[in-house]
Amino acid sequence: MTEKKNLLASGHKACPGCTVPLCVNKVLEATGKNVIAVTATGCLETFTSLINYSSWEVPWITPLFENAPSVAGGIAAALEAKDGNKAGTKVVAFGGDGSTYDIGIGSLSGMLERNDNVIYICYDNEAYMNTGVQRSSGTPYGATTTTSPQGDASPGNLKYKKNMPEIAREHGIRYVATATVSDPKDLKKKVEKAMELNGAAYIHVLTPCNLGWGFPSEKAIEMARDTVNAGLFPIFEYVDGELVSSKKIKKIPVKDVLFRQKRYKHLKSAEYENIVNEIQAIADRNIEKYHL
């Protein structure tokens, strides 16, 4: 295993304990070398592409923050126009939550609506991490960020995390799934499934960020696993609009995972009990909706 060559080479500048390279390497393990990768602006683009250096062992292009899905769709169309994509080259686009939920949602919607032959991976660390932990619409209810701080005037972020996988599904694409870095085998399997079905696929991967969430760097995998086990990030799979699988969870109380992260530390105070209760209710709704 130690001799196995990763398609995202080591030596990049991700923070210690960052989970995004684990996600990308698993995705590329599934696609193999016959792939063209597209990244939106964000941590992934930045830490893999210092001037004169690249960690990408596969063809890679980085357009703007907002248009990775359009560029990926264009590449897929060009491969098709050239020779019917005889070589079977896959196109994979990666976007963070900021780019997926907010700034690139228009171009992503177009890519899904056109059913472009692209696997879109949202790596979700639940804030705009690269620019200093600003709130995105993937930031969960109750969390603090630098633009939704807790203080006298505010208890932190009181907007709900948008359900992006459901938004993707509503476009009528064939494959939508969620996954996490704490279950890499499942992530790889889902990318393989997406490759089998032609057309647009959307895979949403939870990638905890120790800096933005506030936990020790060696705890990232545990944090992903417990976020799933609390019902705060449901793991499921839709094929042709039907829910075909969802992961059974341990149903640990949300408090057990929230209180280990600095972004929720204010919620330990009795005055915010209603916020903790609402987060538990969010988890309970997920458990019911996805049969977790």
Ligand SMILES: Cc1ncc(C[n+]2csc(CCOP(=O)(O)OP(=O)(O)O)c2C)c(N)n1
């Ligand atoms: C149109 C545009 N707006 C803002 C920026 C500045 N910017 C670069 S990366 C980034 C944060 C990206 O957040 P996300 O997509 O969640 O990825 P992460 O950094 O968390 O990996 C921002 C705001 C930009 N490059 N382009």
Ligand SMILES: [Mg+2]
């Ligand atoms: Mg992010």
